[in-house]
Amino acid sequence: MAFTVHERLAADTLHMAELDLCTLLLMRDHRFPWTILVPRRDNLRDYHDLPREDALQAFDEIVRVSNALSAEFRVDKLNVAALGNQVPQLHIHVIGRYETDDAWPGPVWNAGPVESPDLTIVEDWRQRLGSHFP
Template sequence: MSMAFDLNERLAADTWTVKDLALCRVLLMNDKRYPWLILVPRREGLRDFHDVAEADKATFLAEIDHASAVLKVQTGAQKMNVAALGNIVPQLHVHVIARFEKDEAWPKPVWGLGEVVPYRPSEIGGLIEVLKKGLLG
C-alpha cells in the first residue's frame, strides 16, 4: 500500500495540527466552543472505515480510543462524541468531540449550529502542547 498522504484542504484550513501518531494525524478543530479532535489515517485513498487495511484496523481503533480518553481527561467532558461522516470531506477522518450538558448544541450534534469561535493565537499553543503530552505514542 502506498504511504503517500495529503491532508484534505478543508481539514487543513479548519484545524491546527497537534501531532502524528503511528497511523493518524491528530488535528484540533479551530472552534473553541467544543474541544474537538480529528484523526486522519495517513494513508492514500481512504474514504470509509472498510477501506482501512486489515493490518491498520487495530491501530486505528486504538488511536481513536486513546484520543477520546485524553480529550476527556483534559476537558472534564461529560460525554465523548465519536463520528465519521465524510459527506463533505471525502478523506476518511474521525471526529472526537468533548461534550458538556451546558454547551450550546447539547444534546444535538455540533454540526451547523451557531458561529465558529476560533482560538486566539495566545490560546492555541498551550492547548496543543497539553494535548501532545497526553497523546504519547
C-alpha cells in the same frame, strides 16, 4: 507522492500531532474540544477501507484521543464519528461535549457561529493533549 490532508480539513483545522497512523488535528472552534484523526493512507473514504492492521491501530488512537480529551477537559460525553459526506477523505471526529455547550444535545455541526481559538488557547490545548502522546 507524500500524504496530504484534504484541503477542506486543512482549512478548518490546526495541526496538533503525528500519531503512529493518524495525523491529529484540532477543529478551529474552541467552543468544543474537537479533534479529528486522519489516517495517513491515500484513497480511503470509509473506515472499512482500512486494512485490518490499520483499522486496529486507528481504533487504538481513537481510544487514546478519547482518554486524553476526557482527562484534560473533563467532558460530560464524547462523540466519535466518521461521516465523510462533505470531505471525501477518511477522517474521524472525536469531540468532547458538555451538557452546557452551545449545541447540546444536538450535533456540533452548524451550531452557531464558529469561535476561532487564539494562539494562547491553541498552544494550551496542544500542550495538554500532547502530554498524552509522547
